[in-house]
Amino acid sequence: MSLKLNCDLGESFGSWKMGLDEAVMPHIDQANIACGFHAGDPLVMQKTLVLAKQNGVMIGAHPGYPDLVGFGRRSLKVSADELTSMLLYQISALDGMAASMGLGLSYVKPHGAMYNDMMADTSIRQDVMRAIAAYHKPLRLMLQSTPQVVQHREEAKQIGIELWFEIFADRCYADDGKLLSRSLPGAVHSKEKMLAQVRQLKESGTVTTVNGHQLKLQADTLCVHGDNMDGVNAIQEIRELIRS
Template identity: 50%
Template sequence: MLINCDMGESYGPWEKGADEAVMPLIDQANIACGGHAGDPDTMARTLRLAAGHGVQAGAHPGYPDRRNFGRLKLDWPLESLVLEVQAQIGALQAVAGALGIGLRHVKPHGALYLAMMRDDQLLTRLAEGVAAVDPSLAFVLQATPERERHAAMLEHTGLTLAFEAFADRAYAADGRLQARGIDGAVLSDADAVAGHVANLLDGFVQTPEGPLAVEAETLCVHGDNPSATAVLRRIRELVPPKQ
């Protein structure tokens, strides 16, 4: 199991997350591309930090909505949204290329991620859009009970799919994430997260309706979680880094 984290979400003088403390504790960095957060300076700083710690760098595009941090679903024409995501990936690719750093994956952010997991057409077009930019990039999506159907649906893209589970979020009965507005939806207590992760390593999550099977290859911790560093230290006790 790999550990991924959303990173590079500062913007200008506004600092968000604890990237320097978090980076040594993860395997994959999902780097904001200027849509919901991030700017060229932050992209470059985060890419260098990832490279310095041997962490895989990936793009983290989202709705272009800094005010709501990309966590509000926007009414956006589908093909325009695909172009927006491609442009954000391209921005990070340009900065990474100038630094001699390669990107390894793409993981949509926030409300865009949640929307694609509920909309087959959006999921398909985003994956096709990523493949058109660079078919060597892995595409990150949530591991749900529909994992096999999603894999079959996206097979034509030729992309490697990286199915992920969430270490710091509670799950709904259908295997998707509980809405952030629900009390307890975001897990910040390190002990609670450790118990949740132990279940995920055993192949299931607890939901309001009982345990649900989850098969994932990578585990997400949100970089803007105030307890991210403490949470990741506990997770590393359960998930040693790959050698």
């Protein structure tokens, strides 16, 4: 799989507008579409699927904790059964809407706190994997690329699913391969640093950590953000860079 661009989309809700989905969609390969728990609603989901179909973009479910007020960025203590059911509910909703348009769902990328919990806690990560494995058709799980990719791939193999590893274009990495906390200076790259990180990743398969170390990471897909026109323009430049 050549390096793809993925973006979180469909995160508007009712009269609340979030992101520039129409401007972003022509420049990405994979759309992570919110499923109504942390953001999105049935009409927004439908409109986002139409945009993806018009632009030939791969569709992924972007499920989160049921937390519209906190935009899914607050961790919830849930049982394995609760986590499984909320994942299957959201995946099924998006997959059913997609099927009504002749589209197929390809993967799952958890959102926000659920994603962070999955990366930090082996039991939660394996519960997420088991939920995806329990779905009625094969779906991949998209998760952060770290130095533990061999371990994560083996976990997925034992459970019976496949993975796509993602790198964040605009985030600075700590020496251990985790994303630098947003509370720390330099956690989010400027446009110039972001493009330099993408160029380095393409040329050497590495990123430079906050302390200047070269960290080798597997990259199947690159996460980009299109919350404003500067971000959309940056996505266009990133796409040209990785295609050149």
